[in-house]
Amino acid sequence: xxxxxxxxxxxxxxxxxxxxxxxxxxxxxxxxxxxxxxxxxxxxxxxxxxxxxxxxxxxxxxxxxxxxxxxxxxxxxxxxxxxxxxxxxxxxxxxxxxxxxxxxxxxxxxxxxxxxxxxxxxxxxxxxxxxxxxxxxxxxxxxxxxxxxxxxxxxxxxxxxxxxxxxxxxxxxxxxxxxxxxxxxxxxxxxxxxxxxxxxxxxxxxxxxxxxxxxxxxxxxxxxxxxxxxxxxxxxxxxxxxxxxxxxxxxxxxxxxxxxxxxxxxxxxxxxxxxxxxxxxxxxxxxxxxxxxxxxxxxxxxxxxxxx
Numbered sequence: 209x210x211x212x213x214x215x216x217x218x219x220x221x222x223x224x225x226x227x228x229x230x231x232x233x234x235x236x237x238x239x240x241x242x243x244x245x246x247x248x249x250x251x252x253x254x255x256x257x258x259x260x261x262x263x264x265x266x267x268x269x270x271x272x273x274x275x276x277x278x279x280x281x282x283x284x285x286x287x288x289x290x291x292x293x294x295x296x297x298x299x300x301x302x303x304x305x306x307x308x309x310x311x312x313x314x315x316x317x318x319x320x321x322x323x324x325x326x327x328x329x330x331x332x333x334x335x336x337x338x339x340x341x342x343x344x345x346x347x348x349x350x351x352x353x354x355x356x357x358x359x360x361x362x363x364x365x366x367x368x369x370x371x372x373x374x375x376x377x378x379x380x381x382x383x384x385x386x387x388x389x390x391x392x393x394x395x396x397x398x399x400x401x402x403x404x405x406x407x408x409x410x411x412x413x414x415x416x417x418x419x420x421x422x423x424x425x426x427x428x429x430x431x432x433x434x435x436x437x438x439x440x441x442x443x444x445x446x447x448x449x450x451x452x453x454x455x456x457x458x459x460x461x462x463x464x465x466x467x468x469x470x471x472x473x474x475x476x477x478x479x480x481x482x483x484x485x486x487x488x489x490x491x492x493x494x495x496x497x498x499x500x501x502x503x504x505x506x507x508x509x510x511x512x513x514x515x516x
Contacts, residue, residue, distance in 0.1 A: 271404075272404065273404055274328075274331065274332060274335060274404055274405045274406055274407075275328075275404075275406045276328075277324050277325075277327050277328035277331065279320055279324055279327075283320065283323075283327070284320050287319055287320035287323045288316065288317050288319060288320055290316075290319065291315065291316030291317065291318070291319025291320070291322075292313060292316035292317065292319075293316075294316060294319070295309055295312035295313055295315060295316040296309055297467065298312060298498065299312055301467055301470050301471065302494045302495070302497065302498045303485065303491065303494060304485040305485070331376070332405070332406070332407060333449075334376060335376045335377065335405060335407065335410075336407055336409060336410075336442060336445075337442060337446075338367065338371060338375055338376050338377035338378075339377055339405075339407070339409065339410055339413075339438075340409075340435075340438055340439050340442045341367065341370065341377070342363055342367055342377040342380075342381060343413060343431070343434070343435040343438065344435050344439060345363045345366045345367065346359055346360065346363045346431065346435075347428070347431050347432045347435045349362050349363060350427065350428045350431060350432075351428055351432065356394050356427070357385070357388045357389075357394070360381055360384050360385050360388060360394070360397075361381075361382075361385040361388075363381050364378060364381030364382040364384070364385055367381055368382075380401055384397040384398070384401070394417070394421065395414075395417060395418035395421050395422075398413065398414040398417050398418070399414045399415070399418060401414065402414035402415070409438045409441065409442070412434075412438075413434055413435075413438065416430065416434050417430075417431065417434075452512055455512060456512050459508045459512060463504075463505055463508070466501060
């Protein structure tokens with residue numbers, strides 16, 4: 209039996225495919241087969257497009273726009289509470305009126321928006337400090353013979369040890385290394401960081417680095433020199449910040465002195481300021497005093513914001 213089957217197979221091969229014409233399929237079955245084949249081809253094309261989109265290099269870096277600071281819910285609550293407390297103190301000291309507090313309350317509620325600029329400035333200062341250390345580490349790895357791609361990856365690991373996993377530049381260097389593995393150019397990842405940070409030092413370094421790569425100059429020497437210039441500038445900024453820190457603390461103490469004097473007199477001599485709160489002229493004078501006090505606070509704040 210098996211020999212007969214084997215002989216038939218050999219005979220069919222010798223006679224060729226034309227000797228036994230294919231049986232026609234039913235019309236419905238043929239239509240279903242064509243639809244299944246078309247659906248399969250469409251699915252394969254869709255998968256290829258999806259894979260191509262997923263594999264295409266995206267925007268490098270953490271994607272954070274350092275020029276915009278988004279307050280968390282906790283920060284909103286804390287700073288709004290501080291603002292309302294300040295409004296309550298001002299309403300008591302200058303007006304002794306609950307109605308005055310209700311008028312000032314919106315200012316306290318939106319006080320977090322005022323603090324947002326300070327928080328953004330602090331984050332930029334932190335980014336600048338970490339960037340200074342980052343390019344110094346990068347220059348040291350390049351001097352040791354690392355390629356630029358390996359130097360970026362090694363710098364990210366080094367910054368993670370230095371600043372922790374939540375360090376700004378540690379995350380940026382890790383994302384830049386990931387972008388380089390996705391075939392992004394080194395110039396583009398640094399220019400992207402410079403554009404998002406808005407810092408002059410980061411932007412200058414990115415442009416110098418891109419020019420050095422295009423011109424084919426001594427990349428290690430150029431980066432080391434640029435890193436040294438940025439390091440010196442950041443050190444000067446830190447010295448100025450250290451010198452003004454004590455003055456900023458003195459300014460905060462002095463800003464509380466007028467309020468403390470009023471509270472002290474009111475405590476030791478009850479009724480001394482009653483005329484200022486019960487007459488129209490007194491309320492007008494206190495309103496002028498409040499305006500002058502607020503302007504002095506803003507002026508002192510601007511004076512202490514030294515930039516080089």
